[in-house]
Amino acid sequence: MLAPSSEDPTADSPAMAALKCASHLMQQRIISNPKDMMGVLLYGTEQTNLNDEGSRSDRDKYPHCYMLTELDIPSAEDVQTLKKITEDEDEAKTLLVPTLDVFRISDLLFCANQKFNTQAPAFDSRRLFIITDNDNPHAGDKKAMGVSSTRAKDLYDLGVIIELFPISQPDQSFDRTKFYDVGALLYIMALANICRTSYIEIPTKLMARVQVLSNSRPPAYPY
Numbered sequence: 001m002l003a004p005s006s007e008d009p010t011a012d013s014p015a016m017a018a019l020k021c022a023s024h025l026m027q028q029r030i031i032s033n034p035k036d037m038m039g040v041l042l043y044g045t046e047q048t049n050l051n052d053e054g055s056r057s058d059r060d061k062y063p064h065c066y067m068l069t070e071l072d073i074p075s076a077e078d079v080q081t082l083k084k085i086t087e088d089e090d091e092a093k094t095l096l097v098p099t100l101d102v103f104r105i106s107d108l109l110f111c112a113n114q115k116f117n118t119q120a121p122a123f124d125s126r127r128l129f130i131i132t133d134n135d136n137p138h139a140g141d142k143k144a145m146g147v148s149s150t151r152a153k154d155l156y157d158l159g160v161i162i163e164l165f166p167i168s169q170p171d172q173s174f175d176r177t178k179f180y181d182v183g184a185l186l187y188i189m190a191l192a193n194i195c196r197t198s199y200i201e202i203p204t205k206l207m208a209r210v211q212v213l214s215n216s217r218p219p220a221y222p223y
Contacts, residue, residue: 023082039071109151
């Protein structure tokens with residue numbers, strides 16, 4: 001996510017493209033849907049700001065998850081936070097450092113679950129947009145894949161739509177069959193009518209894809 005395209009080294013990395021997309025979307029929603037809540041969560045980072053609060057046992061629940069902006073109605077401070085990281089190269093280099101430890105997608109899903117549960121419990125429409133170029137985060141680890149499926153089902157039971165934005169670089173195609181289309185994860189995505197976007201080969205195309213989905217009406221859940 002941090003490396004620019006091999007075809008255009010001057011282009012934004014997928015991570016930076018995602019942050020610029022979030023920044024633009026936040027400013028847009030403030031105008032068009034001022035009561036909407038939005039948050040930006042980085043995962044797989046070396047830093048973990050969620051361990052600033054709570055007991056040690058609570059803090060260890062979300063390793064390598066960094067809440068860049070809290071899930072809330074966006075404020076001027078939130079807009080400035082996103083603007084700073086997308087415009088300040090030093091700030092981006094400090095924050096966008098991948099962890100060398102094993103990171104589990106289940107930690108991301110569990111963190112998202114708690115945020116939706118505690119900060120947006122009354123919203124009928126709740127979505128989690130996952131932007132990634134890693135098609136096999138738990139290669140060879142069946143236990144980790146199983147836990148991730150359970151966490152995804154927990155979100156589904158909560159009424160959260162999971163939208164996957166797979167980024168495929170020119171030299172590396174995104175293969176959903178390695179993780180995201182396996183077992184329970186595929187079943188949950190099918191139930192939620194997840195939009196199966198074609199692979200995003202150029203990060204700049206991300207903006208249009210996110211805007212289309214953010215403005216579309218979420219599918220009804222078959223309760």
